[in-house]
Amino acid sequence: MKLEAEIKNIKKILVDDENFFQIPDYQRPYSWDKENISDLIDDIITAFLRNDGEHYFCGSLVLVNNQTDQRYDIIDGQQRITTFTIIACVFRELYGNVIGKKPHKYIANSIQDEYEESKRKLKFLTNEKYQIDFEETVLKKIDFIDTKNIEKSFPDNRYLQNAHFVKEFLEERIESNKVNIEDFIIWFYENIVLTTIICPSQDSAIQIFNVLNDRGMPLSSIDILKSTLMSKLPSKEDRKAFKVKWESINSNLSFSNLEIDSMLNTYLYYKITSNPKNRLDKELIEVFAKEGKSSLQIIKEVSDFSDSFIEMSNQEDKYVYCLRYLRHKIYWNSILTTALFEKYSEIQKLRELMVAYYYQNWIAGATVARIKQTSFNVLKLVKNNAGIEQIENEFKSNLDKYSTTKTFKESIESNTVYGRKWDRAVLLLIEYFSTDEDKNSFIPLGPKLHLEHILPKTLTPSWKETFTSDEIQRWTDSIGNLTLLSLRKNVQAKNNNFEEKKNAYRDKDNVSTSYVITQQVLEESQWNVASLQRRKERLLNKVYNKTFIFS
Known part of the structure; x- marks a missing residue:
């Protein structure tokens, strides 16, 4: 089985190459929602602002050359490619008149082939059942409307819903961070990359898709972290002691139906109290190097933190139960695990404040971008054993900034509570x-x-x-x-x-x-x-x- 695999940026995939793409009719419909869009926009804006020259890796794209249609069938990567195409259309509507030739060309040619204008050959076709809606309301032109309930305004058009969400989140993040839009659009096309795999047949493509999704990939970041820490130990006895402790951590987590990668990500948030910029292993190894601790000291701290993580996950507490329904677990989980690990004295009041804050945001329809920085600020305050009044003020300041409480009350008192995610x-x-x-x-x-x-x-x-x-x-x-x-x-x-x-x-x-x-x-x-x-x-x-x- 001959495969062609290459890391390509969006410019290479959608602009430069004379390739065209489509969703085969057996694929499930496009399903990304508001939270997916929010996460993606937040991640790529954050990556752009880092300005570290690194590419932003956005997963895999598994393709099969469909000779009949002269297009590539997308076996894996539909959600991303569809969303990138929607983002391109939003770029066109919002910024088409204020950007230069280079980003303008990137946008236009990622939507439609410049050499096939008379035939209007689109670079990407979605599921044929939804193609007309996608084409008429997004690809050709987006008529944005001012609406508080986007899902209700376009109940049967996920593409147009997400175009409105892209507009909302882009404008909010670009304005708040004073982003140069021309630089950002160029970065978007040139620095967002996917591992593109071209397969000779549908069977081979589905086999590759299953391998990727079953994590049948090379060493994970956790394997690399373990190997790196062990390699720094000078003696066989120390390496054996490290391995025994690592296996004990894994065993204790498994006994509580918890996973080591979830615990280590929580531990990473505790260590850096900010958004990670690299893979887990890279971030933690960099932290450990600055601290100058030995691998045995590190594994002891990780083990103690893991005990707090297990304790937090097994707590029989009404407030913790309520927090467990939230989608973005990493934020509240990191704060409460840190509170247990650092023996924070006001932990019960902290739980009460967190339920109030996160539920107000959830019911008000706030995205993760709105709660992220406040969560990190509170995590840092808990880690430094700050007073509970200071933490309460941090939460309240964020609620006041976005008038969250007002929107929360309107939502929960409305006549359309049923059908909301909460x-x-x-x-x-x-x-x-x-x-x-x-x-x-x-x-x-x-x-x-x-x-x-x-x-x-x-x-x-x-x-x-x-x-x-x-x-x-x-x-x-x-x-x-x-x-x-x-x-x-x-x-x-x-x-x-x-x-x-x-x-x-x-x-x-x-x-x-x-x-x-x-x-x-x-x-x-x-x-x-x-x-x-x-x-x-x-x-x-x-x-x-x-x-x-x-x-």
């Missing part, structure tokens, strides 16, 4: 703090946990007699109408009238629902607007009690 997590926060028990069991966000509409989405005649159409629209997806059920109870409740629903919640199969917030619904004799208003107020008070704690 809907079940917020109800679980309320559930945890609806009892006085110090210790609860963690409730995972799995398929067995269902969000129940008390006033159902599909209405029977009895419900229509109780609610007007305006009331149905206002209340159905609001927080007051939502509760938690197990899969079994959800099936039993169906779209029945309120009395039948209560029977399902209470004693169907002689088993009552385990959720306190659902048991409280049983206290209502009927379900109407007054009931909804009372419940909404009660649930919001619970949320605000845990999130409005900044003085």
